Amino acid sequence: MSDQPITRRKLLGSTAAVGSGLFLSGCDMLNENEAFRGVLRSATDLNFAVHRSLGSRAALAREFPISERSPFFRGNGTQAPDNPAYQAAIASDFAGWTLEARGLFDRPGRWTLDQLRAMPQRTQTTRHDCVEGWSAIGTWTGVPLHMLLDQAGIRRDARYIVFRCADVMGGGIPYYESIDMIDARHPQTIIAHRLNEEPLPVRNGAPLRLRVETQLGYKQAKYLQAIEAVASLEDIGQGKGGYWEDVANYAWYAGI
Amino acid sequence: MSRTEIHPPASADQQPPPAAMRVKHAWTTRLWHWLTVLSLAILFMSGLNIFNAHPMLYWGSYGANYDQPWLVLERFPHWATIPGYYSLADARLWHFFFASLLAFTLLAFMIASLINRHVQRDLHIRKSEWAAQNIKRDLARHARFEFVGETPRKGYNWLQKISYILTIFILIPGMIFTGIAMSPAMDANWTWLLDVFGGRQSARSLHFIFAWSLFAFFLVHVALVLLTRPLMQLRGMISGGRKPVEERA
Numbered sequence: 298m299s300d301q302p303i304t305r306r307k308l309l310g311s312t313a314a315v316g317s318g319l320f321l322s323g324c325d326m327l328n329e330n331e332a333f334r335g336v337l338r339s340a341t342d343l344n345f346a347v348h349r350s351l352g353s354r355a356a357l358a359r360e361f362p363i364s365e366r367s368p369f370f371r372g373n374g375t376q377a378p379d380n381p382a383y384q385a386a387i388a389s390d391f392a393g394w395t396l397e398a399r400g401l402f403d404r405p406g407r408w409t410l411d412q413l414r415a416m417p418q419r420t421q422t423t424r425h426d427c428v429e430g431w432s433a434i435g436t437w438t439g440v441p442l443h444m445l446l447d448q449a450g451i452r453r454d455a456r457y458i459v460f461r462c463a464d465v466m467g468g469g470i471p472y473y474e475s476i477d478m479i480d481a482r483h484p485q486t487i488i489a490h491r492l493n494e495e496p497l498p499v500r501n502g503a504p505l506r507l508r509v510e511t512q513l514g515y516k517q518a519k520y521l522q523a524i525e526a527v528a529s530l531e532d533i534g535q536g537k538g539g540y541w542e543d544v545a546n547y548a549w550y551a552g553i
Numbered sequence: 554m555s556r557t558e559i560h561p562p563a564s565a566d567q568q569p570p571p572a573a574m575r576v577k578h579a580w581t582t583r584l585w586h587w588l589t590v591l592s593l594a595i596l597f598m599s600g601l602n603i604f605n606a607h608p609m610l611y612w613g614s615y616g617a618n619y620d621q622p623w624l625v626l627e628r629f630p631h632w633a634t635i636p637g638y639y640s641l642a643d644a645r646l647w648h649f650f651f652a653s654l655l656a657f658t659l660l661a662f663m664i665a666s667l668i669n670r671h672v673q674r675d676l677h678i679r680k681s682e683w684a685a686q687n688i689k690r691d692l693a694r695h696a697r698f699e700f701v702g703e704t705p706r707k708g709y710n711w712l713q714k715i716s717y718i719l720t721i722f723i724l725i726p727g728m729i730f731t732g733i734a735m736s737p738a739m740d741a742n743w744t745w746l747l748d749v750f751g752g753r754q755s756a757r758s759l760h761f762i763f764a765w766s767l768f769a770f771f772l773v774h775v776a777l778v779l780l781t782r783p784l785m786q787l788r789g790m791i792s793g794g795r796k797p798v799e800e801r802a
Contacts, residue, residue, distance in 0.1 A: 321637060324595070328636040328643055340650035348738045356741040361614065369619040424614060424753060426737050428641065430607035431617035432753050511738040546642040552738030553649065 338548075345550040354479050358510035361422045367433040370425075370492060372500030375464035375472065378520055383463045391504040396445075396488065400459070401526040403450030410490065410504055416440045419487050427514040428547065437508050439489035443482045445524065455526035457481075459533055460507050460518035466540055474518040474539040475530055475549075476509055485510040488521065513551035515541050577794035579669050585662035586790055589725075592655040593767060595635055595647055596728075600764055602634035602644035610761055614752035623758070656729045659721075675709060676718055682711050701780045707796060720770050724763050731760040 327333045378384075386394055395407040422436040442458070458481045462472035480486055486509045490497055497503040502519025509516050516539075530536060535543040542549050578586075608629075609622040616622065631637050635647055666672045681687065691711045694700065709717065733739045734746040734756035750756040778786045788794060 320594070321632065321635075324598075324635045324647075325637045328640075328647075334646065337646040337650045340653045341646065343653065344649060348742075352738065352742040358737060358741045359744055359747060365614060367615045367617065367620065371617045371619055424737075426735070426753065427617075428606070428645075430603070430757060431609075431611075432615045433617050434615045511741045513737060541642075546646075548642070548645065553736040 341548045341550060341553075344553050348550075348552050349479070355484065356511070358423050358485055361424065361434050363422055363436060365434055366422060366493065367435060370433045370435045370501060371431075372498075373427055373429075373514060375466070375519065376500040378464040378499075380463070380465050383520065386463070387499065387503075394504050396505055396521060397461075397523040398445065398449035399523055399525050401452040401455040401528065403452060405449060408445070413440050413488065413490060413505070416444060419485070420491075421485055421487070421508075421510070423485070423508070423510045425514055425517065428551070436491075436493050437487065437489040438491035438494075439487035439505075439508065441484065442486045442488055442507075442524075443484075445488065446481065446526070451526055454528050457527050457530055457538070459525040459527055459530075459538075460521055461523035461525060462518050463520035463522050467544070470534070470540065470544075472518060472520070472540050473534060474507070474516055475527075475533060476512070476516060480509050480511065483509065483511065488524075511552055515539070515547060516551045574795040577789050577796040579665075579671060580793065581662060581665035581669065582671060583790055583793065585658050585665075588654065588658045592651045592658070593771075595651045596655060597764060597768060598633060598635040599644040599647040599651070600760075601629040602636070602639065603641060603648060604761065605629055605634065605639060606641045610758040611754040612751070612758060613754055614747070616754035624761075652729070652732055655725070659725055659729070663721075676714055676721075678711065678714050678718075682714070687711060698780070700777075703781055704785075716770065716773075720767070724767050724770070727763045728760065728767070731756040731763065735760070 391410060394410055396413065397405075397407045399405050417440070418438055419441050420436060420438040422434060425433045425435065446458070455478065457475045457477055459473060459475040462474075464472050466472050476486075486507070489502075489506050489508045490504055492498065492501050497506060502517075502521070505521040506519040507517050507521060527533065530538040530549075534540065537543045538549040539547070541547040604626075605628040608626045609616070609618075610624040611620060611622050628639075631639070634644070636643050663672075666676075688711055694710075695712055730746065731750055733743070734750050735753060740747055740753065746756070747753065750759055785794070
């Protein structure tokens with residue numbers, strides 16, 4: 298030890314340095330701790346509970362005038378599924394594409410794109426918010442999801458709708474997402490087939506994608522092949538309700 | 554809450570002891586102060602991790618890679634983020650937990666500080682303090698670092714009050730509400746948020762600006778504590794400290 302007296306300034310300085318080092322490594326250790334992660338997750342659960350109980354379940358996301366649209370609506374995630382089945386679908390201009398209703402329906406079945414286009418449509422110019430932080434505004438046209446659920450005779454024990462997609466992610470897993478029945482019946486929740494008055498571009502999910510306007514981008518499943526009604530998310534993927542939820546711990550509730 | 558009056562021991566080694574002392578910082582203030590230190594540190598660092606997912610800022614409702622950002626930054630280094638590696642999902646878990654802690658402790662502190670009259674007694678800027686003469690004198694004193702090594706006086710000066718009021722009533726609430734304005738579900742419920750801040754991307758930009766303003770406040774605040782009897786000040790914010798009972802106006 299040096300015989301220089303420890304000054305207050307030195308003491309405070311070294312305490313701060315040691316303290317912040319401990320703080321940072323402590324945070325990383327806590328981040329790996331399952332019990333602590335449970336505590337952190339409780340805030341997200343609380344947000345969901347507050348939004349569902351105090352918020353209005355039918356509150357509409359703001360709709361914008363066409364003049365406020367993004368000049369270019371960027372794509373994200375999968376922007377060009379490269380599996381042969383999807384490539385073949387592009388080649389045939391999605392002529393044979395169908396949307397299947399399966400799971401807890403009284404009348405499961407399939408809709409062709411023409412059948413979907415012949416149903417009542419909703420057009421909305423809304424803001425898309427990516428979990429990464431960026432936003433884009435575009436005009437979507439499609440069939441309200443609640444009409445499809447009713448047409449296929451959704452059963453009372455269905456609690457979630459799972460969306461099955463044609464894009465294959467890492468590990469050979471096709472993309473999937475899910476929402477609860479409150480969001481599924483929301484008036485702005487549509488199965489969109491048009492963006493800005495044109496058929497959906499491939500980068501934005503051709504030929505069909507989900508729009509659920511009160512949640513973030515990773516809920517907006519693209520390249521839709523099936524809607525599946527289930528009573529629980531336990532048997533879907535690894536049980537957390539979506540691809541990113543299962544592989545990277547994103548929160549199932551994407552309203553914040 | 555009643556004020557606690559304590560008479561100093563006769564052997565107090567300072568100047569002639571004043572007649573009556575009171576606890577300098579109420580327990581509600583101290584508890585809120587340290588919980589806020591913890592929350593803001595974690596929110597700032599997990600916020601940098603979240604920012605790294607898209608290190609660009611825009612004004613207006615929309616903004617993405619093909620639009621015009623007003624600020625483009627390099628990603629912040631991992632030693633400055635929580636967790637200490639890039640994880641948007643985990644940073645969001647940390648961020649939302651401590652955001653709730655920050656918001657609810659601020660609300661509780663505000664209510665407690667109205668009841669125990671901390672706001673009215675210590676933060677309220679009286680008419681006389683708004684006199685140009687007083688403000689000029691206070692700015693000049695700070696500019697000349699006249700306070701260095703001084704025992705803090707009975708009450709806060711004008712510049713102190715302004716900084717604390719800005720932090721407590723503008724910057725931290727600003728952080729909370731610009732944060733809420735980035736939630737698509739809350740935007741549907743509270744559409745006025747979008748009008749107040751000028752759109753979601755503007756809210757995100759303001760969130761960033763407020764965060765760095767709070768960081769600047771933190772630097773100045775700590776520097777000033779270090780310049781004015783740091784150990785006494787630190788002790789005061791932990792155990793309460795003592796200060797003379799001020800004369801009634």
